[in-house]
Amino acid sequence: MNVDFVDSAAVQDLLDRASGVRTEGGDARIKAITRDLIEAVMRAIVKYDIDESEFWRAITFFQNGAPEFGLIAPGVGIEHFLDLYMDAKDADAGLTGGTPRTIEGPLYVEGAPLVEGEVNLTDDADDTGTLIMNGSVRGPDGEPVGNAIVHVWHANSKGFYSHFDPTGEQTPFNNRRRIRVDSDGRYSFRSRMPNGYSVPPGGATDRLMSTLGRHGNRPAHVHFFIEAPGYRTLTTQINFGDDPFAADDFAFGTREGLLPVPNRQGDSASIAFDFRLQRATTEKDEGFSSRTRATA
Template structure:
């Protein structure tokens, strides 16, 4: 008697079907389904490419090298997922929003938990370096009502493109990071510095792959938000500088048109004095809309 997993002999024509049949005894139905879909598409791609044995061995060596680059502080496979657009695709599938709601994007590798909470309007730049920036706006629900008490976790790179955790002993701890709470009218405000574009780690196999593909490793200037409020879905997102030279070619595909906000240079003396700055500064105004759970 032929069992379910004994569905014929392996051939070029039926390769995916034979492999899928062998998985019929899987106890986890979701695992079986996902593996079979992956096998189907991988086999189809290999057939379309007519991959040589030498090319497949180079692929194995690339994946091996990628694994060797992973350690406690670096995950090269996540980087590979990012530059292939897979991270953003998974994010998009899992964060489908109703019309009018703010869009999400990738978390990134430099978030730090338990950052000190600061009073509204505080300066998150602790070392005084960079071009001053003020960020303000409101957080609303999809009906346009303000949301009070939203926890706003923000962080950014400095004017050289580095996060504090990348420059221990150079930048102060918690530099350019802060947690704030919205007021009754949903408003928020904090100070920072104008961020700069920076490269993702490109000294490993993923960086070599980007170079071979004629791609650069840069992310356009941005800063990060995590917005949390009782009764609402948590939003992980960025704000981007639309004038950045890499705005249309983000190495990890994180840019969305709705997440771009103008970095307006304020130079008028009366506006500078009113805002409490000593000289010109950049003003970023952006509202967010959260979705109820």
């Protein structure tokens, strides 16, 4: 059947009624978005002749896979698309420069210790080498941002994050800190070397990637939020440029300008990386997205 079936009076009437666009009350923006999303699903059903059993198997997949939505969203490119869309809007507004943004991922935990000076991120024993990372936070004119806070978090050598570790062996803020930079905008930390990892074997994301003929691996990487009054909050991460998955990250988190190659010495390494912030144009720019985040 042709997808024009969705344009029929009966289906268009159903869309209006289901989305509430004809009723009083409610949120007009949410109604319009809901209508378009439902219509897109209907068009896909007709285009690919999705039968009833296929539809309900898909619903079951999403119901059972709900705990992994934070992985599925980057895995199918939606989270990276949001970055591309924000980049395009910035370009249209004449906002250029700064360290590239990239995906946050689902594994941030609020309330990490606020520290300063020479910082050690790792609280737990980990049989691997040392990562040393340092650099500065600067504004668009190269000025040091001496009141910045650098939020940093990464996995351990097994590819597990504290708070989300299936072994239950890590303390809540292992490899997690908020670092107050010095007056010159400089930060420095050491930790035990993180490794790349794959999505949970046999989970919803793994099954979806297998169905798409894709893998679920990420390169070794370190996540950051950078916040400072008067500047746009930056969400980004650096990915180890010599990792075999640096050019094939299942979550599309690798971007040009975010791929430093570590200076390796045995199983240890050092990375120098400077962050460049953009100036805030609204109060909203200085905040974080309203994404739900874990607390410990």
